[in-house]
Amino acid sequence: MSSRRSFLAxxxxxxxxxxxxxxxxxxxxxxxxxxxxxxxxxxKGYPNLIHDxxxxxxxLRKFLTIGESxxxxxFEDGKAGKSFEELLENPDLAECVADPYPLDLNRTKWPxxxxxxRIRLDGFFRAIYGDSQNAVRAHLVTVDFCGHKxxxxxxxxxxxxxxxxxxxxxxxxxxxxxxxPHVETLGxxxxxxxxxxxxxxxxxxxxxxxxxxxxxxxxxxxSKGASLEEMKLRKAYPVxxxxxxxxxxxxxxxxxxxxxxxxxxxxxxxxx
Numbered sequence: 001m002s003s004r005r006s007f008l009a010x011x012x013x014x015x016x017x018x019x020x021x022x023x024x025x026x027x028x029x030x031x032x033x034x035x036x037x038x039x040x041x042x043x044k045g046y047p048n049l050i051h052d053x054x055x056x057x058x059x060l061r062k063f064l065t066i067g068e069s070x071x072x073x074x075f076e077d078g079k080a081g082k083s084f085e086e087l088l089e090n091p092d093l094a095e096c097v098a099d100p101y102p103l104d105l106n107r108t109k110w111p112x113x114x115x116x117x118r119i120r121l122d123g124f125f126r127a128i129y130g131d132s133q134n135a136v137r138a139h140l141v142t143v144d145f146c147g148h149k150x151x152x153x154x155x156x157x158x159x160x161x162x163x164x165x166x167x168x169x170x171x172x173x174x175x176x177x178x179x180x181p182h183v184e185t186l187g188x189x190x191x192x193x194x195x196x197x198x199x200x201x202x203x204x205x206x207x208x209x210x211x212x213x214x215x216x217x218x219x220x221x222x223s224k225g226a227s228l229e230e231m232k233l234r235k236a237y238p239v240x241x242x243x244x245x246x247x248x249x250x251x252x253x254x255x256x257x258x259x260x261x262x263x264x265x266x267x268x269x270x271x272x
């Protein structure tokens with residue numbers, strides 16, 4: 001078990017082991033606390049899209065069948081002791097949600113490599129939102145977000161969630177015009193591309209994330225000389241905007257060690 005899972009095995013015993021009452025999930029007693037938590041989060045975040053859980057004959061690897069295509073993705077790959085870079089490049093689903101997403105900034109320094117939601121399994125996103133650029137395009141709808149018409153993925157309620165967040169933020173801007181610059185210019189939503197400096201697909205490829213005004217949202221790769229642990233930039237960002245997004249199932253890149261303050265990403269599994 002990796003150090004990340006060891007930490008959670010202690011911290012998440014409160015989550016219990018009840019994953020489901022029927023079908024393959026009835027065997028939840030065979031899962032450890034971290035695995036049970038992972039299944040619970042995924043089933044709440046992606047209702048009707050999480051199917052069979054199977055174990056390989058070796059007993060080490062577990063796979064989850066997900067999405068309308070019933071794609072088979074690694075739930076637990078049996079590989080312990082991964083480095084942080086290895087987690088980014090080749091995670092399983094349990095590792096993707098290992099870091100609990102915090103709803104506050106009550107700390108003096110951000111923990112090193114604490115990036116809840118930044119570790120993603122490409123196969124999972126492909127199964128839920130589209131396995132190619134054209135497949136994602138087929139799922140796009142137009143959302144009115146704070147006066148902008150933006151493209152967003154309709155699957156699993158993502159576009160509806162963005163529309164609700166947009167209405168909340170529009171009301172905030174009306175009440176406090178100082179917030180307007182954050183949404184006056186947008187950095188974009190759908191763009192089939194890799195993350196800067198990597199070969200991994202961005203969440204923007206699946207049209208489930210939105211960047212607000214880039215000039216007001218620092219990004220760790222562009223912030224030369226900035227300490228990644230520093231809280232000043234994070235705490236200066238409007239908490240009301242962050243809270244509005246989080247209330248609709250979006251995580252904020254400001255709650256990553258490798259911060260991306262303009263970035264909001266639909267990840268409902270963190271808010272179950």
